[in-house]
Amino acid sequence: MSKTVVCPNCFQKNIVPDSVNNYLPACRKCNEDLSLVKSDNKKNYGSWFDNIVLAIRLVALGVAIWYLSTSGFLGYISSLIKDESETSKVSIVLQEMSPLMNGTIDLYTNQPRVAPLEIETSGSGYYLVKLVTTGTDDIVMTIFIHAGQSLTTEVPLGSYDIKYASGEKWYGYEDLFGAETEYSKANSVFYFQDTGYQISGYNITLYQVTNGNLSTSEISASEF
The missing domain is CATH 2.60.40 (Immunoglobulin-like)
Structure with a gap:
């Protein structure tokens, strides 16, 4: 069995066998001493960090959407799409033909x-x-x-x-x-x-x- 320990320095997830109790190896990415990481953090820190990152991304996305909508950028894009559609409609011109013979x-x-x-x-x-x-x-x-x-x-x-x-x-x-x-x-x-x-x-x-x-x-x- 093994457990995951997140490095407090670079946030690298390190898989450590359960047999290692008294001394944890160094982080395989930045060589930080993992023995200083508390046991409760060993279990929960990675999940907590992932949630924080997700929350930051959602906030950033909301801010970006708010800015684009208030700045008129979305309206500009919408008008371009509409103009392109109208141009396509106008470009369809019927070709008049000579009328058929009577009868x-x-x-x-x-x-x-x-x-x-x-x-x-x-x-x-x-x-x-x-x-x-x-x-x-x-x-x-x-x-x-x-x-x-x-x-x-x-x-x-x-x-x-x-x-x-x-x-x-x-x-x-x-x-x-x-x-x-x-x-x-x-x-x-x-x-x-x-x-x-x-x-x-x-x-x-x-x-x-x-x-x-x-x-x-x-x-x-x-x-x-």
Whole structure:
């Protein structure tokens, strides 16, 4: 068995066998005579010293934090981080693209297009119309239309919700019309059916404001 004796001169911890009672060896670091160390200090001095050192470090840390906060240094660092974040946001600039041709269609189904759909528009800018299957929200087709022009086309049979995005500048299918994009959804479900006698279709009018012959509601970008 052994015990630990802390040197009072350099605070070096020395491991001494229990068999050494009457005479303690010298400190292995500074050669201080350890025989003068009292027995109670032999057991407790190292723990006491460690606690004192820990307390001094905690006090120093508290003082440093207090000084940095009162001197405005932390606020300065925070402002630098904020400015860097704002700079990163500003650096993201959308690249305007040439608008698609009026009547450009992207089809997402193999079903034949047989039901008539006529779309009229007004105002300025452009529209991207989206037909999605009612209930599942699966995209069936999209139609790009120039404001102030009309379009007659055919769509597959089925029941659809009609959504559309509008804006003045085209940035592509991912960014649509940028931050100024307006999103709308028709309040009615459109049933394109073959009754056996005729195939039903629709004529709708789009406006950048919610009026005209199509009752719509504003939606968010995530709902489009």
